[in-house]
Amino acid sequence: MNLTTREKFDAIVVGAGPSGNSAAFTMAKAGLKVLQIERGEYPGSKNVQGAILYADALERIIPDFRDDAPLERHIVEQRIWMLDDKSFVGTHYRSDDCDKPPYNRYTIIRAQFDKWFSAKVREAGAMLICETTVEELLMDGDRCIGVRCDRKGGEVYADVVVLADGVNSTLARKAGLHGEISAKNVALAVKEILFMPEEVIQQRFNVGEESGVVIEMMGTVTEGMVGTGFLYTNKESLTIGVGCMLSDFKSNPRRTAPYTLLENVKKHPGIAPLIAGGEMKEYCAHLIPEGGFHAVPKVYGHGWMIVGDSGGFVNAAHREGSNLAMTTGRLAAETVIAAKGAGKPMNAKTLAAYKAALDDSFVMKDLHKYRDMPQVLHSSPQFFTTYPSLVNRAAQTFFTVDGVDKKTKEKKILGSFRSARRLGGLVGDAFRMWRAFR
Amino acid sequence: MSAAAIVNVEEKLFQNRYKVDHGRPHIRIKDAAVCANQCKEQSCTFVCPASCYKAEGNRSVTLITDGCLECGSCRVICTEHRNVAWEYPRGGYGILFKFG
Amino acid sequence: MSEAAKPAAGTSPRPAGRAGRNTELPEHLKDHKGVWVFIEHDRGQVHSVSWELMGQARILADRLQVPVSGVLLGGPADPLEKYAQEAHAFGADRCYLVRDPVLQGYRNEPFTKGLTDLVNAHRPEILLLGATTMGRDLAGSVATTLSTGLTADCTELNIDGRALAATRPTFGGSLLCTIMTLAYRPQMATVRPRVMPMPRRDATRTGDIVERPLGMVETDIVTKLLDFIPDADRNTVNLAYADIIVSGGKGLKNGDNFRLVWELARVLGAEVGATRAAVQAGWAEPERQVGQTGKTVRPKLYIAAGISGAIQHRVGMEAADVIVAINTDPNAPIFDFAHHGIVGNAMQVLPVLTQALRTHLDKRIRRIA
C-alpha cells in the first residue's frame, strides 16, 4: 500500500463487540465511509460475556431486532442466592409481566449474536475485515490519524478512530492515552457452557420453551473474595460461572485457581442438581471492568474516542455491561455524524460533545451513583463471607422446629449477628451499604 | 469447602477451539531471572485461568501460551515487576470461542 | 459422502429410499456377479492390504454364493503369476491378469483403462481396493468412468440383503456412517490397511488365471514416471506414514534424556515423536509433535515414554494398533487406553528395553542368516 493510494475512511472502528457494532452500524446507516477491523476469525469468536442482552439499548439502534436476532430465552425469573457451604437463602422475583412481549431481557450466546449484529452492520454499508489485529494507533503529535494492523501494508487512515477493543484497552494504553488497568478495577470471571436437552431445562427451572431464569449468587463459595457466581439458562444449554476481583484472586492465601473455584461452585448442593448431566462444550475466561465511575479514563481526544469495556463502561452493581456498551457506541457515532454534518474537524473540542452526551445519559448517572461501591466492597469482605453464613444459619435456626421456644431462637440469631460483627460493625456496615447505594 | 480436589484444566481446555500460531507465542516472560529470584508469590501460576504459567521445581516459571484465553490477567497482576510482554495473537490465531 | 447426510439421531437407521433417488437395481445390472480385489504391488512386493481384502472378499462372497477374483495389472518386470498364486492361497478362485510395458510402475491413465475394461468385460458386483495413495487415486477415476458408487476408507464391510453395506468414519472419525450403492454396479469400496484381519494362507488352494491385453501404447499416455525416491533416502520426518513411533514427553525431565528415545527408535527402525510440552521445551522439532495441535498418527506400534496421556495427546495417537506406555505414575490417564503399561522411570526402562530388544533381534537375525 504505497502512500499515494493510502486508504482513507471517515471512521475506523476497532473491534466487533456490542459497542463496536453499535458505533459502526449507526455511522454506516448515516452514510459514513466506515471500516471495522475485528481480530477474531468472525465477529464473536473473541468475545465473552455472562451473556444477558438488555433490549432497550438495542431497540434504539435496531428497533426490529427481535425479528431475526439469535436470542436464547427471555428472562421471566431473577433469583438472588446467598450461599453457605451446604445451603443457600434465596429471593426469587418472577412476574407474569416479564412473560409478555416485548420482552425486556434475554440470555444470548455471544458468538452467534455478534455474528448476527455484524451482518446488520455490513448490510448498513460498513466494510468489515476479520482476522486482523490492530497493533497500534498512528499518532501525529496528540492527533490520531489512523491505525497500523499486523499485516503487510497495514496502515489505514481515518478522520476518527473509535476504540472498541475491549477491557484490556491495549491501543489506548500503548498510545499513552491512559495507564495500565489496576487489578482492583477488574474482576476475573470464568464460565462453562453445559448442553442438555431443552425439556430438562424447562422441567428443572419450571419455564416454557422460550422463557428463562437467571441466578446471581454470592457467599462462601468465593472463599471470602469479593465476587459473585451466576447461572443462566440458554435455549438448550446452561451457563455456569464465577468471577472475583482480580486483586482478590492474587492475594487469596489459599492460592485457589479460577477453575478450581468454578468446580467448587458446580459441586455446591444448591447448584449441582440444576446442572447435572450437562455436557461441557466450552470453558471461557474474561476480565470485567468493576472500577466504575472513578476508573473511567478520558474517553475522547483529537481523532479518537473510546467506547464499551475499553472505557470501563460497566455498571457492576447491577451487572449491566452490554447495554452500556451499545449506548456508548451509539452516542459516539451520533457525535461523529453530527460533527461530519456540520463540517467540524474531529478534534477534542468537537468530540467533547460525546462526553456531554454520556454525562446526561443513564451511563454516567448510574456509574456516578455507585461510584463508591467498589471501594466499599473492597474494604468489607464480610459481605461475602460472614453475612451469607449468618443469614443461612439464622434461616436454619428459624426454620428448624426442635421444641426450642421462638424467643430463645430469636436471641440466638441476634446474638450470632452481634458476636460476629458486634453492634458497631453492624451499624457501620449498614451505613456504608446505604451510602454506596445512595 | 470440600478439599480442593486437583481440577484438571486440560480436560476443560480440550473442549475449546484453538488455532496455534506455531513458533510465535503472543505472550513472553521478559526476564526469567526476575520470576525466579525476585518474585515471591508467583501468583500467575495459580491466577491464570488456562494455567499457562507453571512453577518448575527450581523456582523458575515456564510459560506455554497454547490454550491461552487472552483475558490479560497475567499482565495486570504482574504489577510489581511488569515482567509480562503481553500482546494479542496474530489476526485469526489463538482462542476461537464457539459460544463465548 | 453425500452432502445431505443429515446425521440421523442415535442409531435408528433411516429408510434408504428417499424422494428423487432411484434405489431399485435395474434389470440390466442384475447379472453383475462376483467379488473382486485389486491386488496392489510395487517394486516386487504386494501391499499387505490386498491380502487383508482377499480374506474379507472371501467372507462376503461366501455370503453371496459367488466367486472371489483378484485383479493384477503390471509390466514385464512384475512376477504377476507368483502374485496370482499368492492370491489363490489367500482365497481367490480366479485372477485376471493384464500385462503391458506401459503398466510398469503405477500411473493413473493406463491402470484406469485396464481396470475399467476388465470390469466392463466380466461385470463383478463388488470391487474392493486398498485405501492407499494408489488405491484411492485409481478408485476415484474408475468409479467416475463407470458412473458408479464408491465408498472410501471403510472400516467394516458386510452384506445387507444382496447389497454391500460399507461402514466408514466421517467428520474426522468422530462419527461412523454406513453407505450403500443400491442402484449401480459394481459397488466399489476402498479399505484402510491394517483394519481387516490377515486371512490364513493355504498353499494347497488353486485357481485359474484369465489374461487380457491392455490395448494401449506408450505414446497414448501423456504422464511419464521418471523416477521413484524411497522414503529411506529422504531425511524428511514423515510421522503420518511411520509404522513404528517412539514418543517422549515431559516425564523425561530434560533434553539429553530424549537421546534414550532416539536410541530405542534406531533399534526399531522407528520414527521419533514428541508431546507438545516436549516440543515447547525444545527437545524435539515441531514436525514431531503428536496430538490435537500436531500430527495424527496410526502406527502399528506406539511407545510412549514419560507421557501422561492428556486428552490433547491421546486424540493424535489412540488409533495405533499397539500402544506401550512407560510412566512413573500408576494412574496416569495413558494407562486407561494403552495396551501394555510399564509403571517405572522411563530413563531407567528405555535403555533396558533397547538392550533387550537388540539381543532379541540379534538372536532372530542370527537364526535366519
Add this chain to the structure above:
Amino acid sequence: MHIVVCIKQVPDSAQIRVHPVTNTIMRQGVPAIVNPYDLFALEEALRLKDRFGGRVTMLCMGPPQAEEALRKCVSFGATDAILVTDRAFAGADTLATSYALAAAIRKIGEEQAVDLVFTGKQTIDGDTAQVGPGIAKRLGMNLLTYVSRIVEVDLDRRRLKVERRAEGGVQLLDTTLPSLVTMLEGTNEMRFASMEDMLRAARCPVRRWNKDQAGIEDVARIGLKGSPTVVSKVFGPTPRCEKADMQVVADSSANDVCLNLLQKIFTQHPTLEDEIVERLSV
C-alpha cells in the same frame, strides 16, 4: 497462467462431539470453515501466480453461506470467486459433485483457458478423496493426486513436473498442462494475507451461478438423483478403553519386565516382529 482452485465449506469436524449417553451428534457451536486440505492447494496456486502472474479463480459448490469461505480465499490473494449454488445440487455425493464442478470449470474455461486445477486431498467431513479424480476424468485432464511438491512448470512447452507421494516413497512424474493436482497436507504453509488483499476481498463481489449458468446439461446427474451412494445410518463409535495390562518395575528387575513385554507383543503380533527384523537385516 489461469488456475482454478476448488474448495468446500465444511463444519469444523474437530469440534463435533457425540453425546456419551444419548449417542446423538452435538452440532451446536460447530462453525463452518474452509476445508483445511484445500488451503494447501490454494497456497500452492498462489505461489505459482506470484511466479508466473495470471489469475486464480476460486470455485465452490455449496449453500449460499459458503460465500464466506470464498471471500476468505480471495483475501489470501485469489483474483475472484464463483459460488455454484442451486437447490438442485442438494444431496450430491462425490460423483454428482464432480459432475457439477467439471461443468462449471468448462464454463470458466470459456472465459479464459484453464491451465491447472487444484483441489485439496480430501474434505474433513467426507474424507473420500474422489472429487479431484472425478473432475479430472470428466475434463480429460491429467490427474496427479497426493502431490507433495511442484518441481517445475514450463508454460512455453506446457509441461509440469511434480513429486507424488506413493507407498514407501515419492514418484517423480512429468506431464502436460492442463492437469488437475490434489495437494498433500503439510506441503506448505498458508500465507498471512496483505492488508490490500483483505480490503479487496471485503469489497469484491462473489459471482453466483445456478445450475444453468454453471453449464449443467443433464439435470439427472446432479444432486440426489445423480448420487449412487445412499447413507443408510450415522452413529457414534463405541469408545474402547479397557485398562492396559500393567507391569511394575519396582518389584521385579526392569529387564524381566521388558523381556516379558517384548514376548507378549511379538506373540500377539508376529508380523510386526518379522517386519522389524527384515528392516534391520536389509
